[in-house]
Amino acid sequence: MKKQLLIGLALLASMPVAAQAHRAWLYPSSTVLSGDTPYVTVDAAVSNELFYFNHNPMRLDGLTIIGPDGSKVEAENKNTGKYRSTFDVPLKGDGTYRLSVESDGLTASYKINGERKRWRGKPEDFAKDIPQDAEELKATHNQRRLETFVTRGKPTEIKPNATGLELRSKTHPTDLIAGEETTFQLVLDGKPAANVKVEVVPGGSRYRDKVGDFAVTSDAEGAVKIKWPEPGMYYVEASVEDENSAFKEAKQRRASYGATFEVMPE
Numbered sequence: 001m002k003k004q005l006l007i008g009l010a011l012l013a014s015m016p017v018a019a020q021a022h023r024a025w026l027y028p029s030s031t032v033l034s035g036d037t038p039y040v041t042v043d044a045a046v047s048n049e050l051f052y053f054n055h056n057p058m059r060l061d062g063l064t065i066i067g068p069d070g071s072k073v074e075a076e077n078k079n080t081g082k083y084r085s086t087f088d089v090p091l092k093g094d095g096t097y098r099l100s101v102e103s104d105g106l107t108a109s110y111k112i113n114g115e116r117k118r119w120r121g122k123p124e125d126f127a128k129d130i131p132q133d134a135e136e137l138k139a140t141h142n143q144r145r146l147e148t149f150v151t152r153g154k155p156t157e158i159k160p161n162a163t164g165l166e167l168r169s170k171t172h173p174t175d176l177i178a179g180e181e182t183t184f185q186l187v188l189d190g191k192p193a194a195n196v197k198v199e200v201v202p203g204g205s206r207y208r209d210k211v212g213d214f215a216v217t218s219d220a221e222g223a224v225k226i227k228w229p230e231p232g233m234y235y236v237e238a239s240v241e242d243e244n245s246a247f248k249e250a251k252q253r254r255a256s257y258g259a260t261f262e263v264m265p266e
Helices: 002-014 125-131
Strands: 023-028 039-047 064-065 076-080 087-092 093-114 113-120 133-153 165-169 179-190 197-202 213-218 222-227 231-241 252-264
Touching: 002 133, 023 093, 023 252, 113 125, 113 222, 125 179, 133 165, 165 231, 165 252, 179 231, 197 222, 213 231
Parallel strands: 133 252
Antiparallel strands: 023 039, 039 087, 064 093, 076 087, 093 113, 093 133, 165 179, 179 222, 197 213, 197 231, 231 252
16 A cells, blocks of 8 residues: 555656646637627636636636727626636627636735734725734735637737736737747736746647647747647746736735637648
8 A cells, every 4th residue: 555655646746737737718619710790609717637627617707808999898698617617709890809817916925823814805905804913914916817819700900918917929819820830929018028938738638648738938028939739729828926016015926827729730
């Protein structure tokens, strides 16, 4: 029994980190469509395998859909179940839609009478929720953006965000081809984010011996070059930490980004 336990622990330690990490993701039923008033159904979940529902559903409180003309689009048939959330997106006009779930808030840790406490919430609730006699108080500003892109008909330009971390693509994000190299630019608050590791994880890991993930690093101008090894759905993620928090309560900011892309055959 002891020998079997040691073998099991050794195997667990040797597993790739990507295989064990819980990731939050959006998964569209299709990324390129045509026809009269097509719809896309999107799954949203948190899991340790891409893209399978085996952990928790993603909450849709921060869901935003921006249409080709820059206006907001209302999701239809939103539902949250045991392992996933789902919603439908009507594509009423031609062009590219940005689907994103964003969060922007604070987390904190502190001690009361020697006992460690943790808190998560909105900046406006910080003062009333955190005791004045809290010791070893440490607050972090957390920005998270998860997104995917869907195009009806001809692709259109995507307006960049002004805050947080994101990938901007010189190649349109719904026109990615296996075997070809895509150049993104990683930006933080609209400025190039240099020397940041970007992880690329293909879906379908359940049916492979290896996860197949790899990492690239942004250069001095934030450029990130990704050559897609094969067709399929991919998850791309990055995170940075700095001291540029928008909230006075936090001295540290953690900004993260995750996106789902579909890569087509040559």
